[in-house]
Amino acid sequence: MLTALVIPVLVIFAGHHVQTETKLDLYSDDEKVGYGTYKETVGHKGQRTSEFRMWSKPDADTKISVHQLKVIDAQGFPIREEEAVVEIDGKKRKDYSITVNYDSAGRAHVVVQKDKTKSKEQIFLPIPGLSKADASDLWFTKTNPLPGTTVSSTLFDIENLVWRRVQTTYDGKRWISVGGRQVEANQIRDVRDGTARIVYLDDRGQPLLMKKGPNRTEKHF
Numbered sequence: 001m002l003t004a005l006v007i008p009v010l011v012i013f014a015g016h017h018v019q020t021e022t023k024l025d026l027y028s029d030d031e032k033v034g035y036g037t038y039k040e041t042v043g044h045k046g047q048r049t050s051e052f053r054m055w056s057k058p059d060a061d062t063k064i065s066v067h068q069l070k071v072i073d074a075q076g077f078p079i080r081e082e083e084a085v086v087e088i089d090g091k092k093r094k095d096y097s098i099t100v101n102y103d104s105a106g107r108a109h110v111v112v113q114k115d116k117t118k119s120k121e122q123i124f125l126p127i128p129g130l131s132k133a134d135a136s137d138l139w140f141t142k143t144n145p146l147p148g149t150t151v152s153s154t155l156f157d158i159e160n161l162v163w164r165r166v167q168t169t170y171d172g173k174r175w176i177s178v179g180g181r182q183v184e185a186n187q188i189r190d191v192r193d194g195t196a197r198i199v200y201l202d203d204r205g206q207p208l209l210m211k212k213g214p215n216r217t218e219k220h221f
Contacts, residue, residue, distance in 0.1 A: 022206040023220040025179070026054060033057060034064075036217065038207050040141065046074025048141070063088045068158075076133035078102045083158050098158050106132040108156045108163070127163050130154035136168040140186060140205035147172030155192075167191045176200055178209050179221045185209065 024036035036054035043049070052068040065086045071079040084097040094115065101109045108124040126132050134153040139145050150169040157164050171187040178185075178200075185200035185208045200209040202219075210217040 020204060020206060024054070024207065025218045025220045027216050027218065029214050033060070035220070040205065042141075047079065048072050048074075048137070061089070072133075072137055076135055076137045077106070078132065078156070081156070081158055098161075100156060100158055102132075102156075110161060122161075124156065124161065124163060126156070127154040127165060130165065134166065134168070136170075136188070136190075139170065139188075140201055140203055145170040157192075164192045174200070176209055178218050181221065183208060 021037055021039040024038060025032055026034040026036055034054055034056040036052060039051045041049045041051075049069065049071045051070075052066070054067075055065040056063050067082070067084045069080075069082045071081070073079055078100075079102055081100040081102075082098065085095075087094040087096075095113070096115075097113045099111045099113075103109060106126045108126070110122045110124060112119040131151075131153045134155060135143070135151045136145075136153075147170060150167060152165070152167050154163050155166050156162075168191075169189045171189055173184055174187040175182055176185050177183075183202075185202065188199045188201060190197050190199060198211060199207065202208055206219070207217065208219045
């Protein structure tokens, strides 16, 4: 399922300097199940937008497309976040979207739309005592962390509509295999409410390899 491959690495779009767009291949175990792109944009006020687009292979029985977008300010505080999923099975089409706007207090204002029906806005309060700015969102695009650097924050989980405690650590450089070649990558260890995952980024903060259970996302060379 493509939605299982949506792994937030971080998002940024405003409309000025457009950074490199990375093409992606999506796998479930050893089977290629789809394609995607990841793009970052920096606005003139330092706002950063990151954008994931993913879609299933044309010959898939059920066709799915996923679009994720996240906007943060120059310090890493969240401004807006969106996720939209379209699923087509024969003549049946399902549309699902979530929009999150963050106010000055960091509260998440959430509206969910299923097909053409919108929910009433819900407000989710962040976990007290934790930063709502994730400094790791700026790694390799604005700042260069030293190996062993760890940051703690609270992030809103848009898919499950809950705030999570997050600890992110830069482990340093690692050699990995991506797309049949060996590349040097920055290894990021991310622990969310006790669940760990590993993400590999290049020196511009673009994704090289992301894993989630049997699913993985690889850069397409």
